[in-house]
Amino acid sequence: MTEAAEKLVTRELDDHHLNLFAARLAAWLNADLNDGEGSSSAPSFTDSRAKAILRATAVVDDPTLHDFMKLIAGPTAVRLALYDLLRSSGLAENEEVAAMAAAAGAADSMEAPPVPWLALAVAAQAWKSGYPLHQLDPASPPGPYSPAGQLVKRAATFLRRQIQRSATDRDKLARKLAYTGGSGAPGLDELASDQPIPPVPPHFRSPVPVRYPEYARETLQVDDRDEHSEPDQPPVTRNPQITITTDDLEAEESPPVRMPPIRITRDQVPPRRSAPSQSANPGPSVGHQLGTAVRNRFGKREPMRATKLRIIVQEMQNGPGLYGVQVRVSCQGVKANVAGTTNSQGMFLCELPVRLRSGLTYDVDVTWPHDLGGSVERKSITLNADRTEFELPFFRRLRD
16 A cells, blocks of 8 residues: 555646645545435535544544644645555555546646545545445544544544654655656566567677686695694594492392481470551552662662652543552563552552652553453653652543
């Protein structure tokens, strides 16, 4: 797909016909994906409808949309956006899209209609999934793990990729995707393999022989009977075999020595001490092994001070806590770690050492339950000695 998209953008579309092709592609996708039962009465998938879908599913925010529309005004950004869209959605492999690009590139210079970029991004991902556009309703946004929610999320990823690309990467990709025209030299894969090979000319002048002194025969000579050769080594002598006879063994084996039985009296048993009761909530005492390992590694050059880290695990932001979620706290370069589960309020509290002046970064891994995906989410937090307690929240979604 990458080669097809690159060939379509570099050979068929110059800077003056990019917007024309993008507008025609959006209209073609809108007609193709709304061609079905129940789609005649459905409204057209416009740019405002696509924006409402993206905002209703909470996959992008208004600053991201504003930055994208500001960036897409230049021809370089349009070329890179079309390349990413054709490559990620697989539209470059479609014959109708290739013919549409050739027709748009050969059209007379004309003012192109405004391109609905948001609708084009969503429609391209819907075409990849085979999802009809008239079923995308902003009034009832799809779930995040449904087919419609996944294609909306891919469209949001496409929008963020355009604004997050650095200026250096944008210039490199723009030089790679620059318009070369249809008369460019063909690649190695496009050359005909059955072309005749030109014959060797009848008159061929052989090269002048050159003798190199280091390869001359008279320079290096090897004599098998050299005076400085090592003398022949004497043959190896073998000693007689080692044999063990019955005379070498003892006639009678000594009987085993039995020690007297061991007896333990009551006076020798020390009194049993009662084990100290352990609290159900370990609190700040969790992490002794990790704290000792961190002090041994980082405490030689800089003094250390203990601080608390409170980890809050919630199903949604500012919601009730989740009980029994596995939490693991580790530090890069230290093999020891501290692990446990959250309490009934969804909290896990541990006491960790940090450097007095430069602080220390810890990695926190939370293993979500199976009904919430079962994945492992990691966050890193830098603790310092300025505060006695830090909070690190984890949640699966922003709202219901």
